Amino acid sequence: MTSRSKGVHIVVIVCVALSLILSCGSITGVTTSSSSLEKKDAPDALLAYSSGCCEGYTLLNRATTTVLIDMNGTIIHRWPSHFPQPAKMLPGGSIIAGSKFRTFGIGCGDFTFLNEYAWNGSIVWSYHDWEDGRARQHHDFEREGNPVGYYAPGQDFLPHGKTLILAHHTIINISISRRPLKDDVIYEVDWNGTPTGFEWSTCEHFNQLGFNAETKHGMYVNPGILGDGDIFHMNSMSLLGLNKWYTADPITYACFNPQNIIISSRHTNFVAIISRDTGDIVWKIGPDYSKATEAGRKLGQLIGLHHAHMIPQGLPGEGNILLFDNGGWAGYGYFGMPRYIRLVSRVIEFNPVTLDIVWEYRHCALRWWFPRTNESHRFYSSIMSSVQRLPNGNTLVTEATNGRVFEVTNTSKIVWDYITPTRIQQLYRAYRVPPEWVPGNPSGYAFWE
Numbered sequence: 001m002t003s004r005s006k007g008v009h010i011v012v013i014v015c016v017a018l019s020l021i022l023s024c025g026s027i028t029g030v031t032t033s034s035s036s037l038e039k040k041d042a043p044d045a046l047l048a049y050s051s052g053c054c055e056g057y058t059l060l061n062r063a064t065t066t067v068l069i070d071m072n073g074t075i076i077h078r079w080p081s082h083f084p085q086p087a088k089m090l091p092g093g094s095i096i097a098g099s100k101f102r103t104f105g106i107g108c109g110d111f112t113f114l115n116e117y118a119w120n121g122s123i124v125w126s127y128h129d130w131e132d133g134r135a136r137q138h139h140d141f142e143r144e145g146n147p148v149g150y151y152a153p154g155q156d157f158l159p160h161g162k163t164l165i166l167a168h169h170t171i172i173n174i175s176i177s178r179r180p181l182k183d184d185v186i187y188e189v190d191w192n193g194t195p196t197g198f199e200w201s202t203c204e205h206f207n208q209l210g211f212n213a214e215t216k217h218g219m220y221v222n223p224g225i226l227g228d229g230d231i232f233h234m235n236s237m238s239l240l241g242l243n244k245w246y247t248a249d250p251i252t253y254a255c256f257n258p259q260n261i262i263i264s265s266r267h268t269n270f271v272a273i274i275s276r277d278t279g280d281i282v283w284k285i286g287p288d289y290s291k292a293t294e295a296g297r298k299l300g301q302l303i304g305l306h307h308a309h310m311i312p313q314g315l316p317g318e319g320n321i322l323l324f325d326n327g328g329w330a331g332y333g334y335f336g337m338p339r340y341i342r343l344v345s346r347v348i349e350f351n352p353v354t355l356d357i358v359w360e361y362r363h364c365a366l367r368w369w370f371p372r373t374n375e376s377h378r379f380y381s382s383i384m385s386s387v388q389r390l391p392n393g394n395t396l397v398t399e400a401t402n403g404r405v406f407e408v409t410n411t412s413k414i415v416w417d418y419i420t421p422t423r424i425q426q427l428y429r430a431y432r433v434p435p436e437w438v439p440g441n442p443s444g445y446a447f448w449e
Contacts (some may be wrong), residue, residue, distance in 0.1 A: 093119035147241025153314030222336020328382030
């Protein structure tokens with residue numbers, strides 16, 4: 001490598017790292033005990049709570065603890081889980097979340113254990129035997145019976161069901177990069193921790209992903225943009241589940257088989273569906289969103305997206321794909337330089353057959369650092385974030401780096417708005433859960449079913 005390219009590489013890493021730190025305060029998981037931010041139960045701000053909300057409880061994947069709040073923002077329960085990626089709640093009050101996050105080294109950015117915690121905090125299930133005695137779980141997992149990890153009518157988590165896990169696997173593949181890589185893999189284990197035999201590797205399907213020469217060069221020189229080997233940075237993984245497309249015509253819409261898996265990549269800006277039977281990519285948008293592509297003409301450029309998933313059957317918008325299009329810095333240019341930059345986020349819901357946008361939320365104002373809400377706020381989170389379709393048709397949005405969760409209608413009216421005390425208290429995801437899942441339903445909300 002020439003001295004010039006080395007210099008470019010160093011400058012890119014420093015600039016991107018500084019930009020991400022300035023825009024979001026923290027980009028690493030923490031495993032420390034609860035800080036002073038967690039000593040009181042109600043320092044947070046509830047900024048809006050009006051008619052038209054989908055009333056229930058909200059599970060917050062906080063940077064220090066996992067908590068459950070009611071519609072008034074009052075913390076009603078905690079679990080011993082620190083900055084989970086993510087924590088998901090099951091009926092009866094248990095949660096599944098990772099523990100022992102590793103921060104440094106090529107084996108960093110993932111959890112040693114994936115645990116199920118009962119309401120009282122005790123561990124009732126745990127897995128850690130994927131690679132070198134570690135689960136290496138990161139960003140997502142799914143428990144059998146429910147395709148997306150949040151409330152879906154008639155699609156209930158199975159007691160003692162199998163668990164599909166998104167994880168890292170350290171590899172060397174000099175045809176892709178000169179550096180060690182953190183390959184994104186998906187594997188499945190049963191309740192006893194025994195692998196079911198299903199495994200899928202992103203690197204093994206590299207040639208199906210449609211990367212051009214410039215992107216491949218950037219990956220080869222500087223995988224992970226920050227040079228950490230996290231080449232794709234997959235951030236969501238879920239099943240399609242029962243859907244109207246496959247039900248109507250399983251031949252034409254074979255790609256939407258309910259057992260197929262949908263994934264999204266932050267660093268390379270693509271969303272793809274994997275055939276559970278063959279392992280092939282059977283549907284994809286990105287990484288190219290040029291005007292020469294239908295995805296580019298209809299959806300525009302996606303940058304650093306998170307939490308792409310198919311809206312489950314039984315919820316408004318079922319069969320459409322919902323995602324958080326972060327903006328920020330993403331895509332590979334030459335020497336690994338970020339190819340796309342946008343300092344505003346949006347949420348989009350689109351038809352996966354026609355690629356037409358069905359609904360979109362964005363809010364761009366001249367001010368973007370303060371305040372964290374209201375009409376002067378720029379809707380923007382460069383990393384993390386999530387979206388959930390609620391049974392009343394509203395959407396719960398996690399604006400992660402601003403420590404903000406809000407519920408918005410299909411006319412873009414915010415009916416519930418909540419922020420953490422400071423931006424330091426970031427959120428990975430938030431989930432609204434049915435009152436009947438919470439032991440005792442302490443706030444007395446009406447059941448969803």
